[in-house]
Each structure stands twice: as structure tokens, then as C-alpha cells.
Amino acid sequence: MLLDTPSLYFRAFYGIPESVTAPDGMPVNAVRGLIDMMATLVRQHSPDEIAACMDADWRPAFRVAAIPSYKAHRVASGAEESVPDTLAPQVPVIEEVLDALGVARIGVPGYEADDVIGTLAIAAPGAVDIVTGDRDLFQLVDDVKPCRALYTVRGIRNLQMVDETFVKEKYGIPGRAYADFATLRGDPSDGLPGVAGIGEKTAAALITRFGSLTAMLAALDEGGTDGFPAGARAKLAAARDYLEVAPAVVKVAHDVPIPDVDLTCPAKPRDPERLVALADRYNLDGPLNRLLAVLSDR
The missing domain is CATH 3.40.50.1010 (5'-nuclease)
Known part of the structure; x- marks a missing residue:
């Protein structure tokens, strides 16, 4: 315990x-x-x-x-x-x-x-x-x-x-994916901004679709819009710098x-x-x- x-x-x-x-x-x-x-x-x-x-x-x-x-x-x-x-x-x-x-x-x-x-x-x-x-x-x-x-x-x-x-x-996410989900969503109580315009539902949809933040970022870098909800790709691209460093903060x-x-x-x-x-x-x-x-x- x-x-x-x-x-x-x-x-x-x-x-x-x-x-x-x-x-x-x-x-x-x-x-x-x-x-x-x-x-x-x-x-x-x-x-x-x-x-x-x-x-x-x-x-x-x-x-x-x-x-x-x-x-x-x-x-x-x-x-x-x-x-x-x-x-x-x-x-x-x-x-x-x-x-x-x-x-x-x-x-x-x-x-x-x-x-x-x-x-x-x-x-x-x-x-x-x-x-x-x-x-x-x-x-x-x-x-x-x-x-x-x-x-x-x-x-x-x-x-x-x-x-x-x-x-x-x-x-609505895989059971082991909470850290990736929280990285996208953010947490104001800890001063974590998250991705602007990405709420819980969209964050859950992205993590469920790609399985992990790493896989999602790889798809983002490859271009195209497959698997990304409308408008999400641009929001994620704008937050690319945050998404590079945030996992080290969110993950214990x-x-x-x-x-x-x-x-x-x-x-x-x-x-x-x-x-x-x-x-x-x-x-x-x-x-x-x-x-x-x-x-x-x-």
C-alpha cells in the first residue's frame, strides 16, 4: 500500500x-x-x-x-x-x-x-x-x-x-493511457496548459485512435488528416513544442x-x-x- x-x-x-x-x-x-x-x-x-x-x-x-x-x-x-x-x-x-x-x-x-x-x-x-x-x-x-x-x-x-x-x-481511453490523455487535455490545477482547443472528448478520441501520444505525433509529422478530428491537426501542430516536453512533466x-x-x-x-x-x-x-x-x- x-x-x-x-x-x-x-x-x-x-x-x-x-x-x-x-x-x-x-x-x-x-x-x-x-x-x-x-x-x-x-x-x-x-x-x-x-x-x-x-x-x-x-x-x-x-x-x-x-x-x-x-x-x-x-x-x-x-x-x-x-x-x-x-x-x-x-x-x-x-x-x-x-x-x-x-x-x-x-x-x-x-x-x-x-x-x-x-x-x-x-x-x-x-x-x-x-x-x-x-x-x-x-x-x-x-x-x-x-x-x-x-x-x-x-x-x-x-x-x-x-x-x-x-x-x-x-x-473513453485505453486503460493504460491516462498520462497521454492528460498531456493533451492539460490540468489547470497543476499549471499544465494542454493543447488549446483540445478538450476531454477530442483528447480521448485521439488517444483511442492512435493508441499513444507517440504514435499520434508520428502520424502528425507524416502529414495527412487520417484519424484526426476536424480542426485537430492544426491545433496539435501549433502545440508541437509543448507536446515534445509535456510527457516528461505529466508522467511520473x-x-x-x-x-x-x-x-x-x-x-x-x-x-x-x-x-x-x-x-x-x-x-x-x-x-x-x-x-x-x-x-x-x-
């Missing part, structure tokens, strides 16, 4: 009132929410291995070099991400809790959590569940492996199971240098004393006791 940890703690932060605080008044809604999410996930899915994947770099240089607008609207100052003032102090607490629990926490300089997830998913010898609220990770679904996304759009207790069939039925990395780490789902905390201290300081007794009970019952 690979956790898109930033996606989950942002969801917890916005889903739980900030009135949930530590004894000193510091909001801990994201911390408590993430712990309870983990308890639910472990109880429902009983993973043998689990990794909390982190953003060591939320806006990697290689993606910005390719498309400067990538996540530019989220920059607060310098290279820092715009994060709510009451969430930012909770992230180090989350990291401390994960470490004390013994849950593998993996972030690699120069890469996003998505890239860590992609590398671990590809390398895993068996079935993989990716827990995320980010559709970009749909590109990793693989019915043969199998690898599926547990999509949090409807809540952690009502996860949407995303496999190749879901992708095909939802978007598969070759991140992951450190050697034990992914075994812990049955008991790695550092019980530290965990007790964190529970007392941040008012985490309830959620931690629920998570520990689930872990010990596996």
Missing part, C-alpha cells in the same frame, strides 16, 4: 475543523485525520507492506525546466509552496509520528511523492494499492500486476477503486533512487516512548490507540 501522504493530509486538513487542537492550542486536525485514515485503510485492506510517500520537492526542477508554468500559481515566495499557516506546522509532527510508529516514510530530493509512488509501484513484485486523491496516478493502474488506485474523491471510507476498466469507462518517474528501507507494515511501534510523548504533546491518544489496535490485530 503506497500512500500519497500530502494528498491525504491536505484532505484531512480541509475535512476536519481546526478546533481540533493540541493542549497548547495548536491545530492538529491534519495529524489526527491522517492517523485515522491509516487505521481505516489498514483495517479494510490489511497490507503486508506500507509506505508513506512524501514530497521532498513539490515542484521539481526538471518539470519546471520543461514547462515553467508547472505549479507556478502555488508558489508562495522563492521556491516555497503556498500552504495554509495552520497546516505547515503539522507536517513535521506527521513525519515524527510516522517515524515513531515505524511506518516507512520515503521522500527523495528532487522528486515528488508521485514519483516515489511510481517507482515503488513498478518495482513491487506483487499487487499494489495506491491511496490518493490525485488523478495523475491513474496512469499507474495495471490489471496484470495488479496495481490499482484507491481514489479518495468520495472519502476514505468509500474509496473509488480505479483499475483499467474504470479508466476506460470513465474517460519510474527510476527514483529509493533508499533501502523496510516497508513491512509494523505490528507495534518502533519507538513506543517517543510515540507516547507525541500523543501527550499533541492530543493524539484516541487516533493512535485506534491505529495501534488495528496494526496489532493484523
Whole structure:
């Protein structure tokens, strides 16, 4: 089980009132929410291995070099991400809790959590569940492996199971083609422009017709209009420079240098004393006791 940890703690932060605080008044809604999410996930899915994947770099240089607008609207100052003032102090607490629990926490300089997830998913010898609220990770679904996304759009207790069939039925594209589809369509939330004038339906039609972005670009370069919806050829030609660089931005990395780490789902905390201290300081007794009970019952 690979956790898109930033996606989950942002969801917890916005889903739980900030009135949930530590004894000193510091909001801990994201911390408590993430712990309870983990308890639910472990109880429902009983993973043998689990990794909390982190953003060591939320806006990697290689993606910005390719498309400067990538996540530019989220920059607060310098290279820092715009994060709510009451969430930012909770992230180090989350990291401390994960470490004390013994849950593998993996972030690699120069890469996003998505890239860590992609590398671990590809390398895993068996079935993989990716827990995320980010559709970009749909590109990793693989019915043969199998690898599926547990999509949090409807809540952690009502996860949407995303496999190749879901992708095909939802978007009208081959099940493994989400990255190519997203490259054409674009994603304003990530500052990806897409191809002007190419919406979801046309993007789906193009990817379905040609099978991949690479094959579509080859047909575009050969000339002719076969397989291209009316007007699409000119729009794609105008966006040729974007289409050359965008795949490196949209596709998650598969070759991140992951450190050697034990992914075994812990049955008991790695550092019980530290965990007790964190529970007392941040008012985490309830959620931690629920998570520990689930872990010990596996």
C-alpha cells in the first residue's frame, strides 16, 4: 500500500475543523485525520507492506525546466509552496509520528511523492494499492500486476477503486493511457496548459485512435488528416513544442533512487516512548490507540 501522504493530509486538513487542537492550542486536525485514515485503510485492506510517500520537492526542477508554468500559481515566495499557516506546522509532527510508529516514510530530493509512488509501484513484485486523491496516478493502474488506485474523491471510507476498466469507462481511453490523455487535455490545477482547443472528448478520441501520444505525433509529422478530428491537426501542430516536453512533466518517474528501507507494515511501534510523548504533546491518544489496535490485530 503506497500512500500519497500530502494528498491525504491536505484532505484531512480541509475535512476536519481546526478546533481540533493540541493542549497548547495548536491545530492538529491534519495529524489526527491522517492517523485515522491509516487505521481505516489498514483495517479494510490489511497490507503486508506500507509506505508513506512524501514530497521532498513539490515542484521539481526538471518539470519546471520543461514547462515553467508547472505549479507556478502555488508558489508562495522563492521556491516555497503556498500552504495554509495552520497546516505547515503539522507536517513535521506527521513525519515524527510516522517515524515513531515505524511506518516507512520515503521522500527523495528532487522528486515528488508521485514519483516515489511510481517507482515503488513498478518495482513491487506483487499487487499494489495506491491511496490518493490525485488523478495523475491513474496512469499507474495495471490489471496484470495488479496495481490499482484507491481514489479518495468520495472519502476514505468509500474509496473509488480505479483499475483499467474504470479508466476506460470513465474517460473513453485505453486503460493504460491516462498520462497521454492528460498531456493533451492539460490540468489547470497543476499549471499544465494542454493543447488549446483540445478538450476531454477530442483528447480521448485521439488517444483511442492512435493508441499513444507517440504514435499520434508520428502520424502528425507524416502529414495527412487520417484519424484526426476536424480542426485537430492544426491545433496539435501549433502545440508541437509543448507536446515534445509535456510527457516528461505529466508522467511520473519510474527510476527514483529509493533508499533501502523496510516497508513491512509494523505490528507495534518502533519507538513506543517517543510515540507516547507525541500523543501527550499533541492530543493524539484516541487516533493512535485506534491505529495501534488495528496494526496489532493484523
